[in-house]
Amino acid sequence: MPPKARLPRQADLARPSPARTYDWLLGGTDNFAVDRQFGHELLELQPIARTAARANRAFLVRVVRYMAHRAGLDQFLDIGSGLPTVDNVHEIALRINPAARVVYVDNDPHVLTHARALLEHDERTVIVDGDFSDPEALLADPQIRGHLDLSRPVGVLALAALHSCPGTARRSPPVRCAPRSRPGATWRSPTPRRPRRW
Numbered sequence: 001m002p003p004k005a006r007l008p009r010q011a012d013l014a015r016p017s018p019a020r021t022y023d024w025l026l027g028g029t030d031n032f033a034v035d036r037q038f039g040h041e042l043l044e045l046q047p048i049a050r051t052a053a054r055a056n057r058a059f060l061v062r063v064v065r066y067m068a069h070r071a072g073l074d075q076f077l078d079i080g081s082g083l084p085t086v087d088n089v090h091e092i093a094l095r096i097n098p099a100a101r102v103v104y105v106d107n108d109p110h111v112l113t114h115a116r117a118l119l120e121h122d123e124r125t126v127i128v129d130g131d132f133s134d135p136e137a138l139l140a141d142p143q144i145r146g147h148l149d150l151s152r153p154v155g156v157l158a159l160a161a162l163h164s165c166p167g168t169a170r171r172s173p174p175v176r177c178a179p180r181s182r183p184g185a186t187w188r189s190p191t192p193r194r195p196r197r198w
């Protein structure tokens, strides 16, 4: 039996979504036939895609642990956060520091619906509907500013997401979201979707 996904209000079922296809690659069930079909085509072109997705999640775990434990960060901004899976950023950070605060940003309605449901009773973590191709708007977003203290160090994550930025957005990477008031005070961890040799 194929995996079932809840149907969000604005989901576009006619086209595969990066978040749902990535969820399928990771073995998740929040995806539709169109995503799985696209995933199969992707694997034909790039057989390493599933391994790369898993390696990316393993890197995410390591980098958040490092930021929270070794660097002592207690604020995280995860842009292009994707569908909730195992070991999400807030779970890793809160295990290390129960006082940590996390903001997720994504522009996919399916992601927003799932994350809001997951985080309904979590006061330390919020999900914001935002577009990382407009970093100035993100920096001005009242939800982000209300949840994080941007005058203090923030761990900014943009994992497996930058490749989704076409055209000018690619030249305006989300790492610009890092607050500039304290140069060097913010840790950033953008990763490309795939190794450069591809």
Ligand SMILES: C[S@@+](CC[C@H](N)C(=O)[O-])C[C@H]1O[C@@H](n2cnc3c(N)ncnc32)[C@H](O)[C@@H]1O
Pocket: 018, 019, 022, 056, 057, 060, 079, 080, 081, 082, 083, 105, 106, 107, 108, 111, 130, 131, 132, 133, 158, 159, 160, 161, 164, 165
């Ligand atoms: C492949 S998922 C990566 C999820 C997670 N960061 C990880 O590394 O496991 C990429 C996510 O970026 C989101 N995304 C793509 N373009 C975006 C944009 N312009 N603004 C915000 N989110 C975007 C997609 O909706 C998707 O959820």
